[in-house]
Amino acid sequence: MELQIIISKSLVRTNIILLMLAVISMSLFGSGCIDNTNNGAKTDDSLTDVKLQIAGSTTVLPIAEECARIFMENHPGSRIFVSGGGSSHGVMAVADGTVDIGCASRDLKSSETGAHPNLVSHGIAKDGVAVTVHPSNPVTDLTMEQLRGIYTGTITNWADVGGTDSRIMVVTREEGSGTRDCFEQAVMIPIKAEITDIGIIQDSNGKMRATVAGSDQAIGFLSLGYINSDVRAIRLDGIEPTVKNVLDDSYAISRTLWMITNGNPDSTEQAFLDFVLGDKGQEIVEDVHFIPIN
C-alpha cells in the first residue's frame, strides 16, 4: 500500500516535470517556427490563411498589436506576429526579409533608402509632440528660440521666459525614444545641439506626465494623445498643439508613423494595410492616442 503511494506520487512528479519540459520546449520551438511563416504569405491569395510578420517601432506597436488582434478575429485562421525592436530594427528587418511589414515612428533615413531603394513607406498615423508645463505655470507661450535655449541649458530660470523666478526643471525622454527623436528632429537638430545632460530623464509618456504634473518648475514634452488636465500644453511660436494644427503641418513638432513594405505590398500585406487605414484601424489609432491620418 505504502509502496503504491510512493510510486503514484513519484509518477505525479515526473508528469509535472514532463509537462514543464513540454511547455519549455514548446515555447522554444514556437519562437523558431515564426521564422518560417513569411514564405507562405508572399504567395497566398486567400484571406483565410494570412500569415504576416510585423516588427519595429515600439511607438507603433500598440497600433499594430490591436489591429492584428482584430484582423485575426475577422479572418479566422490568419496569423499575424507582432514584435517590437525599435524603428531601426523594423526598417532593417523588412529590408532583409525577416518580416513582412516593418514599423517606424520616424521617416526613413537617406542611408536606409540608399541601401534599400525598394522600401515603400505607408503612413498610418500622425503624432504631435506638445511641450508641457505645470498647470500653475504662468508661461503659456514660448518661441522656438526660447525652447531651444531651455533644452540646451542656456536658459535656466523661468523668469527669463516670462515666468516666476524659479529654476527650470528640464524633463526629457531617454535616448532612442521615438517621442524624443521627434522632438529632436524639430527642435535640436536644426541648431545641431544635444539636449542638456542636466535634464531629468523619464522613460515613458506616462512618467513624463506624472513628473511635469508634480512640479511647478518642470517643462517636458508629451505625445499629443497623453495631454490631459494634469499638465498644460503651451503654444509654440503662437501655434497651439492641436490635432488640426498637426494635420495641416502648421505645428512644428510632429511626425508620421509608418508601416514599411519591401516593394509594393503583396495581397496579404495590402489586406492588412487596408485594414489599418480603414475605419476600424483608424479608430484604433485614435484609441491608442495618435491622430488618424485621413
Add this chain to the structure above:
Amino acid sequence: MIRKNSERMIEAFLFASAVSAVLIVVLIMVFLFKEGAPFLLKYGIHSFCLGMEWNPIAMDGEPAYGIFPMIVGSVYIAAGSLVFAVPLGLGCAIFLVEIAPPWMEAMIRRGIELLVGIPSVVLGFFGLVLLVPLIRDSAGGFGFSILAGSVILAIMALPHIISISADAITAVPETYKQASLALGATRWHTIRNVILPASRSGILAAVILGMGNSIGETMAVLMVTGNSPILPEPLYDVLDPVRTMTANIVIEMNYAAPGDHRQALFATGIVLFMMVAILNAISRRVLKSGMGAGR
C-alpha cells in the same frame, strides 16, 4: 526493486534541479560576456568604466560610452540606502530578538513580511508622487535625487537586513547573555558589549548583502532618481539626479540598435554583475570568518 527505481528517479530529479541552477548562472554569464565583452575590449575597459560622457546616439561626431557617472550613481544610492536601513534594521532586529514580547514580535515580523511583498514598482510610484515632491519642498533641488533613491531602496533593503541580523543575534549562545547579566551588566550593556560584538560578522554580512541587493535594484530607483547620466555637481550633492547602471540598461534596452549601443548595455551588465558578485563574495567571506571566531 520498484522502490529503488522511484528513489533513483527522485534523486535524478533533485540532482537535475540542483545542476540547473548552476547551469542557468553559467549560461547567463556566457551570454552576458559573449554580448558585452567584445565591445568592452574594443572600446577599452578603462575608457568604458572611467569615461565621463554617455551619449550612445550622437547627433554629431562619435558616440560616447562612459559609465563612470552611473557606477558612482549606483554606489551612491546603495550606500545611501544603507545609511537609512542599517540603523533602523539593526535596531529593529535587536528589539525583535532581545526585547519584544512574543505577541509583538509576531506582529512586527508579519509587518516586515508584508513589506517584502510590496512590488518595487509600487514603491517607485509611491516615491514618484509622494517622496519626490516632499524632498523638493523640504530640502530643495528637483526632488529627483540620490536622496529619493536611497530612501526607497532603504525601505526595500530593510526586511533583508532585519531578518539576517535577527538570525545573527539569535545565534549568539544564550550562555554569553546569561554570563553578562549574572555579572551585573544591564540589558543595554549586554546588548552593546556582548551580543552585538558576538554577532558582528552576521550583521556585517547582512549589510554587504543589502548593498548588493540595492545595487541590483531597478524599477523603483528608475522612477525617482531622475536618470541624468552625469555626476552630481558638487560631488557630494545628494539632491542631484543620477542614473544607476540598472536604470541605464532598462531605459535604453528597448531602443538600442544591435551593434555598439546594445553591446555597451550588455557591458554595463557585466560591470554590474562583477560588482554584485564581489559584494556577495565578501559577505560570504565575512560570514565564514565570523563563524570561526565567534564560537
